[in-house]
Amino acid sequence: MHNDLHSIKEAVREEADKALSLQDIQDLKVRYLGKKGLLTAKLKSLGSIPREQRPEYGSLLNETKKYIEALLDKQEGIFKSVELSKSLQSQQIDVTVPGCFTPWGHLHPITKVLDEIVGIFISLGFTVEEGPEVELDFYNFEALNFPKDHPARDMQDTFFISDDVVLRTHTSSVQVRTMEKNTPPLRVIAPGKVYRCDADVTHIPMFHQLEGFMVDKHIRMSDLKGVLQLFIHRVFGRETSVRFRPSFFPFTEPSAEIDISCVICKGSGCNVCKGTGWLEILGAGMINPRVYEMAGYNPDLYTGFAFGMGIERVAMLKYGIDDIRLFPENDKRFLEQF
Numbered sequence: 001m002h003n004d005l006h007s008i009k010e011a012v013r014e015e016a017d018k019a020l021s022l023q024d025i026q027d028l029k030v031r032y033l034g035k036k037g038l039l040t041a042k043l044k045s046l047g048s049i050p051r052e053q054r055p056e057y058g059s060l061l062n063e064t065k066k067y068i069e070a071l072l073d074k075q076e077g078i079f080k081s082v083e084l085s086k087s088l089q090s091q092q093i094d095v096t097v098p099g100c101f102t103p104w105g106h107l108h109p110i111t112k113v114l115d116e117i118v119g120i121f122i123s124l125g126f127t128v129e130e131g132p133e134v135e136l137d138f139y140n141f142e143a144l145n146f147p148k149d150h151p152a153r154d155m156q157d158t159f160f161i162s163d164d165v166v167l168r169t170h171t172s173s174v175q176v177r178t179m180e181k182n183t184p185p186l187r188v189i190a191p192g193k194v195y196r197c198d199a200d201v202t203h204i205p206m207f208h209q210l211e212g213f214m215v216d217k218h219i220r221m222s223d224l225k226g227v228l229q230l231f232i233h234r235v236f237g238r239e240t241s242v243r244f245r246p247s248f249f250p251f252t253e254p255s256a257e258i259d260i261s262c263v264i265c266k267g268s269g270c271n272v273c274k275g276t277g278w279l280e281i282l283g284a285g286m287i288n289p290r291v292y293e294m295a296g297y298n299p300d301l302y303t304g305f306a307f308g309m310g311i312e313r314v315a316m317l318k319y320g321i322d323d324i325r326l327f328p329e330n331d332k333r334f335l336e337q338f
């Protein structure tokens, strides 16, 4: 019996010496020490051995088991460290290899300009309102003092959905909607998409506008000038001159078109400003008392100003883009430049 255990030890040692891989060692462990292993079987059969021989044989058996465990653990450790260093070597990272370029997306130029403009007005205490793009004739026209069949409606080439529903032609539609829900003081901007049936190098059927208006007691045209001048200086630089030119909108009185000195030639005259030195940038004016009546405000109590600008127009001037149709085209060669 003792010889028996001795030869098991020998056999394990020989086999362990011949092992070529971690797997071989692990197989040996199973064969000798596993649940159905040779030594385990011997331990189980201890009961069938004559009682007086059991203690000696038992302790010998234990000793053999420990010996084999230690032997195989040691071999296992050696194979593991060899495998580890092999895998570390094969996984070595060459930090000098150039990386793969992953292109980053970025905001559309219109979104960038819109965000910048919204940020400027928020810093002045304006809050942002939004209105529907499919709008009632009432908010787009009627409440803004465009009487039905009035020629002023020709200023805007309207897409009609039905007799009293239109795609809004301007963000001025948000003025009366906001006034109905709030009482002055109001300091509001309303950015969004607007629609006009028009298409050439400076017009597309869907474009973006930003409306701004301020209503309170004692608001004067000089407030309008101050706000717009500050805004223009922030977007186009402090050296930009601003001029107000008389104009007409049914919902403002007096009305003005606001020009800035040409961003290209700085006012000396070029083909962008058609030799005038000036570029039209927005429409504005003092809100017509008729609009307050439509909104249910007392026109004797409140005054205010409104202005509206085309975002594409601002973006074109800011970046020197000469065709508005490039914005919705989504040609990456164009978009990647921003």
Ligand code: PHE
Pocket (backbone or CB within 6 Å): 169, 170, 171, 172, 211, 249, 252, 283, 284, 285, 306, 307, 308, 309
């Ligand atoms: N809504 C006008 C337009 O689209 C711009 C404007 C807004 C003019 C507010 C005056 C006041 O042309």
